[in-house]
Amino acid sequence: MPPPPHRQLHPQAQQPPHRSAVHAHSQGSTAATTTSSSSSSSSCSSSHSASQTRLSQISSHIMGSTSPSVFTAAHVAQAPEDPLFGLMRAYRQDPSDKKIDLGIGAYRDDNAKPWILPVVKKAEEILRNDPNLNHEYLPISGLAEFTSAAQKLIFGADSPAIKEKRVCCRPAFPSASPHSPVHRQVSTLQTISGTGAVHLGALFLAKFHPAQPRPTVYLSNPTWANHNQIFTNVGLSIATYPYFSAKTKGLDIDGMLGALRAAPEGSVVLLHACAHNPTGVDPTQEQWKQIAAVIRERHHFPFFDCAYQGFASGDLARDAWAIRYFVEQGFELCVAQSFAKNFGLYGERAGAFHFVSAPGADATTANQHVASQLAVLQRSEISNPPAYGARIASLVLNDPKLFAEWEEDLRTMSGRIIEMRKGLRQRLEAKGTPGTWDHVTSQIGMFSFTGLTENQVKILREKWHIYMTKNGRISMAGLNSHNIDYFAEAVDSVVRETTA
Numbered sequence: 001m002p003p004p005p006h007r008q009l010h011p012q013a014q015q016p017p018h019r020s021a022v023h024a025h026s027q028g029s030t031a032a033t034t035t036s037s038s039s040s041s042s043s044c045s046s047s048h049s050a051s052q053t054r055l056s057q058i059s060s061h062i063m064g065s066t067s068p069s070v071f072t073a074a075h076v077a078q079a080p081e082d083p084l085f086g087l088m089r090a091y092r093q094d095p096s097d098k099k100i101d102l103g104i105g106a107y108r109d110d111n112a113k114p115w116i117l118p119v120v121k122k123a124e125e126i127l128r129n130d131p132n133l134n135h136e137y138l139p140i141s142g143l144a145e146f147t148s149a150a151q152k153l154i155f156g157a158d159s160p161a162i163k164e165k166r167v168c169c170r171p172a173f174p175s176a177s178p179h180s181p182v183h184r185q186v187s188t189l190q191t192i193s194g195t196g197a198v199h200l201g202a203l204f205l206a207k208f209h210p211a212q213p214r215p216t217v218y219l220s221n222p223t224w225a226n227h228n229q230i231f232t233n234v235g236l237s238i239a240t241y242p243y244f245s246a247k248t249k250g251l252d253i254d255g256m257l258g259a260l261r262a263a264p265e266g267s268v269v270l271l272h273a274c275a276h277n278p279t280g281v282d283p284t285q286e287q288w289k290q291i292a293a294v295i296r297e298r299h300h301f302p303f304f305d306c307a308y309q310g311f312a313s314g315d316l317a318r319d320a321w322a323i324r325y326f327v328e329q330g331f332e333l334c335v336a337q338s339f340a341k342n343f344g345l346y347g348e349r350a351g352a353f354h355f356v357s358a359p360g361a362d363a364t365t366a367n368q369h370v371a372s373q374l375a376v377l378q379r380s381e382i383s384n385p386p387a388y389g390a391r392i393a394s395l396v397l398n399d400p401k402l403f404a405e406w407e408e409d410l411r412t413m414s415g416r417i418i419e420m421r422k423g424l425r426q427r428l429e430a431k432g433t434p435g436t437w438d439h440v441t442s443q444i445g446m447f448s449f450t451g452l453t454e455n456q457v458k459i460l461r462e463k464w465h466i467y468m469t470k471n472g473r474i475s476m477a478g479l480n481s482h483n484i485d486y487f488a489e490a491v492d493s494v495v496r497e498t499t500a
């Protein structure tokens with residue numbers, strides 16, 4: 001097996017090998033921003049590092065140390081702080097009682113408090129009282145009851161792949177009949193939440209994609225910032241396709257389709273299954289069909305990231321529609337699935353990675369091979385996944401009564417967010433705040449791309465103690481009945497102040 005391309009021989013090459021997909025939209029993408037901020041911070045820190053190195057040399061000399069450092073500060077540049085974690089720190093340090101945190105990527109209740117789902121509390125109680133529970137290792141591929149339930153949840157219990165028993169949860173454990181009309185299989189491994197699932201998929205592509213050089217991974221512009229690092233860290237090249245139209249504050253479908261058509265045949269296309277982060281803009285079902293048609297025409301490989309199933313619309317099937325459609329269409333694809341948001345299990349790191357083989361005579365064997373290699377990658381990275389979150393999700397997913405209660409909890413979370421969207425739009429429109437605000441309700445899920453400029457975001461933070469990412473993204477979960485008036489007043493004031 002050829003090794004993955006190694007692109008980090010020169011310091012310059014440490015920057016993500018970012019190629020922009022054609023359009024001016026692609027300028028100023030998250031990746032470009034990350035690149036420039038990291039290079040300026042590294043040059044600034046290098047003189048500091050040089051004096052530190054000199055200091056440590058003097059102290060080694062005095063101390064008579066015989067063990068000089070290889071990883072000196074001069075050799076390992078200071079990495080820039082993750083912007084989101086920096087934002088959280090700044091929020092915590094702000095003493096104002098008016099402060100609002102709209103950067104958080106976690107659900108908050110109407111009192112701005114973390115919410116443990118009632119059904120999760122019940123499942124925890126069941127676990128606590130289970131006399132057979134122990135702390136043994138899980139298998140490499142995770143808890144079997146969890147992975148099989150995760151498959152049903154994402155692909156649908158009546159998915160062709162599952163119904164015809166063409167699904168395998170464990171490596172080298174074929175369940176498909178080689179005589180079934182269409183041979184297609186799904187391999188599923190439990191992962192360290194959605195991030196671990198994206199990473200496992202990225203690593204698999206970097207090691208096993210047969211094309212040389214490996215295909216470029218196309219990310220939406222903008223995307224969840226971590227996508228850039230996850231794919232570049234395994235040595236894959238990334239590029240962007242236009243996604244968000246600043247003009248309509250909706251989907252730039254023509255730009256997206258054009259870039260996917262122009263991308264080299266066989267590229268990897270990362271798609272957010274629902275509740276696109278950071279924009280909150282999702283394609284309609286008709287647009288998904290157009291996207292699928294282009295991906296088929298260009299033989300691209302769809303890589304779905306699904307971090308918000310059920311959290312977006314409150315309807316699990318609706319939020320998984322795009323994935324199910326692609327499976328029905330016979331694509332070979334993979335899915336990274338997170339249970340962080342829809343179960344409120346953020347820190348428990350429950351997730352799954354699914355690889356669906358394309359229909360064909362070789363599918364069963366191919367899928368087993370994929371599963372076996374995924375297991376080797378998993379073993380070398382984490383050995384086996386954590387048990388607690390998967391046990392909770394598994395109890396709920398496999399019990400019809402608890403499942404129904406979970407759906408109710410999902411509706412509570414998504415419903416509160418939808419109410420906040422309506423409330424914000426209505427307040428801004430009532431005030432006559434310059435601009436249009438219908439996108440606040442047409443966008444979906446945890447985040448809204450408000451259209452506020454970097455300067456407006458800065459004023460909101462400095463004058464009003466309101467914290468959000470500088471691209472104007474707000475977490476709707478940070479709004480509640482106690483702060484929505486204050487927020488609308490702040491936005492109104494800042495927009496007027498900066499719109500001459």
Ligand SMILES: Cc1ncc(COP(=O)(O)O)c(C=O)c1O
Pocket residue numbers: 105192193194195196224272277305306307338339340346351
């Ligand atoms: C698009 C997207 N993918 C993946 C994740 C991964 O989340 P986690 O690792 O917490 O499951 C997130 C979380 O914010 C996300 O927004």
